[in-house]
Amino acid sequence: MARQLAVQVHNAGGSLRVLSTKPMPGTQWIQALTSVGCRVEICTEPKTILSVEDIVSLIGTKCDGVIGQLTEDWGDTLFGALKKAGGHAYSNMAVGYNNVDVDAATRHGISVGNTPGVLTETTAELAASLTLAAARRVVEADDFMRAGKYEGWLPTLFVGNLLKGQTVGIIGAGRIGTAYARMMVEGFKMNVIYYDLYQSTRLEKFVSAYGEFLKSQGEAPVHWRRASSPEEVLKEADVISLHPVLDKTTYHLINKERLALMKKEAVLVNASRGPVVDEVALVEHLKANPMFRVGLDVFEDEPYMKPGLGDLPNAVVVPHIASASKWTREGMATLAAQNVAAKLKGYPVWPNSNNIEPFLDENNPAPAAAPSIVNAKALGLPVGDGKTKAKL
Numbered sequence: 001m002a003r004q005l006a007v008q009v010h011n012a013g014g015s016l017r018v019l020s021t022k023p024m025p026g027t028q029w030i031q032a033l034t035s036v037g038c039r040v041e042i043c044t045e046p047k048t049i050l051s052v053e054d055i056v057s058l059i060g061t062k063c064d065g066v067i068g069q070l071t072e073d074w075g076d077t078l079f080g081a082l083k084k085a086g087g088h089a090y091s092n093m094a095v096g097y098n099n100v101d102v103d104a105a106t107r108h109g110i111s112v113g114n115t116p117g118v119l120t121e122t123t124a125e126l127a128a129s130l131t132l133a134a135a136r137r138v139v140e141a142d143d144f145m146r147a148g149k150y151e152g153w154l155p156t157l158f159v160g161n162l163l164k165g166q167t168v169g170i171i172g173a174g175r176i177g178t179a180y181a182r183m184m185v186e187g188f189k190m191n192v193i194y195y196d197l198y199q200s201t202r203l204e205k206f207v208s209a210y211g212e213f214l215k216s217q218g219e220a221p222v223h224w225r226r227a228s229s230p231e232e233v234l235k236e237a238d239v240i241s242l243h244p245v246l247d248k249t250t251y252h253l254i255n256k257e258r259l260a261l262m263k264k265e266a267v268l269v270n271a272s273r274g275p276v277v278d279e280v281a282l283v284e285h286l287k288a289n290p291m292f293r294v295g296l297d298v299f300e301d302e303p304y305m306k307p308g309l310g311d312l313p314n315a316v317v318v319p320h321i322a323s324a325s326k327w328t329r330e331g332m333a334t335l336a337a338q339n340v341a342a343k344l345k346g347y348p349v350w351p352n353s354n355n356i357e358p359f360l361d362e363n364n365p366a367p368a369a370a371p372s373i374v375n376a377k378a379l380g381l382p383v384g385d386g387k388t389k390a391k392l
């Protein structure tokens with residue numbers, strides 16, 4: 001028999017049972033659920049990644065909704081178990097939902113929520129940090145200093161790349177890609193080349209307007225260009241940051257052939273999903289090109305790195321922390337809880353999942369709506385007018 005996993009219970013008398021597979025930061029998310037009559041059970045097992053079997057046992061025989069994590073495999077087995085337990089609602093505590101089989105959820109009549117917007121700036125800031133750390137060799141220099149190797153200033157010590165006036169390439173110019181591009185344009189006066197399936201008029205207008213501003217200050221303007229292929233971006237840019245969703249079209253988007261197109265001293269940053277990069281090919285490329293540098297927040301086989309990557313001085317590696325600011329993580333938890341609470345209460349879906357601010361204001365009641373349900377259309381869920389306030 002499966003072992004009983006430890007849980008912490010809030011509002012034990014609540015009639016709707018909602019499970020969170022992990023403790024999450026803040027308390028607003030718990031309040032969002034208990035205030036609408038949910039009993040909240042939080043799995044407190046120290047094991048980092050729960051297996052499908054673990055989660056099936058947590059779901060048990062009666063469960064109305066679940067908040068899960070991107071490390072979990074939400075497919076037919078889990079949605080089948082949730083349906084059998086009487087469940088209707090699931091939310092990832094993440095904007096990316098490549099760990100979720102949305103079609104399976106839809107087949108079982110279960111809504112799938114995600115947490116867009118609240119992590120846009122935080123994630124872009126980490127991508128910018130990785131860019132600087134890689135371009136200016138911050139981690140190598142830190143290691144050197146701590147190892148007691150510093151014997152005095154030298155003209156040749158840890159020489160890296162200047163960003164100002166260079167070209168930043170964005171692959172996937174959605175919410176995060178655009179926010180990152182703006183940071184690099186405003187912060188370092190970089191020109192932009194981007195590739196996305198869709199035109200980013202917001203980004204284009206911003207760069208044009210900022211270019212005009214710089215001109216008005218007597219400075220060289222910045223420019224943008226929309227590329228017609230990823231190859232164009234890779235050939236032209238000095239820094240490339242990857243921000244697409246992970247799907248069949250972006251799996252190994254950066255491979256051996258495309259790495260070979262990049263400038264020998266380019267900087268590549270990935271804070272999207274690990275499998276967007278062929279990590280074995282990347283290790284080979286880094287070995288052969290010591291002046292090529294990467295900043296990685298995500299890995300192909302998380303939590304593992306491909307052999308050799310961790311030994312390379314031209315790679316900066318951090319453990320998937322791009323969204324890890326307090327405000328963002330609390331906001332992600334709140335949005336995930338509201339996705340579940342709203343579905344269980346029969347509220348409509350919020351009309352614009354890019355505008356989630358009203359859900360995060362602790363001083364005002366959250367809208368009586370689900371912030372972001374990715375299979376709302378497939379399930380035929382009603383869409384609200386974006387005005388109705390919840391009665392708490």
Ligand SMILES: NC(=O)c1ccc[n+]([C@@H]2O[C@H](COP(=O)([O-])OP(=O)(O)OC[C@H]3O[C@@H](n4cnc5c(N)ncnc54)[C@H](O)[C@@H]3O)[C@@H](O)[C@H]2O)c1
Pocket residue numbers: 095096097116117119120123171172173174175176177195196197198243244245246249250271272273297298320321322323
């Ligand atoms: N490392 C982290 O902690 C972290 C944090 C947040 C998000 N993410 C990842 O970042 C991704 C993007 O988040 P977002 O909020 O900006 O999403 P988004 O939907 O706003 O942007 C994704 C963009 O990718 C584009 N795209 C899709 N297929 C493409 C292709 N084949 N080539 C080029 N572009 C393509 C889309 O058109 C869209 O503009 C998420 O899906 C998630 O996987 C990672």
Ligand SMILES: O=C(O)[C@H](O)CO
Pocket residue numbers: 070093094095096097119322323
């Ligand atoms: O997709 C996401 O939201 C991240 O990977 C975690 O913040």
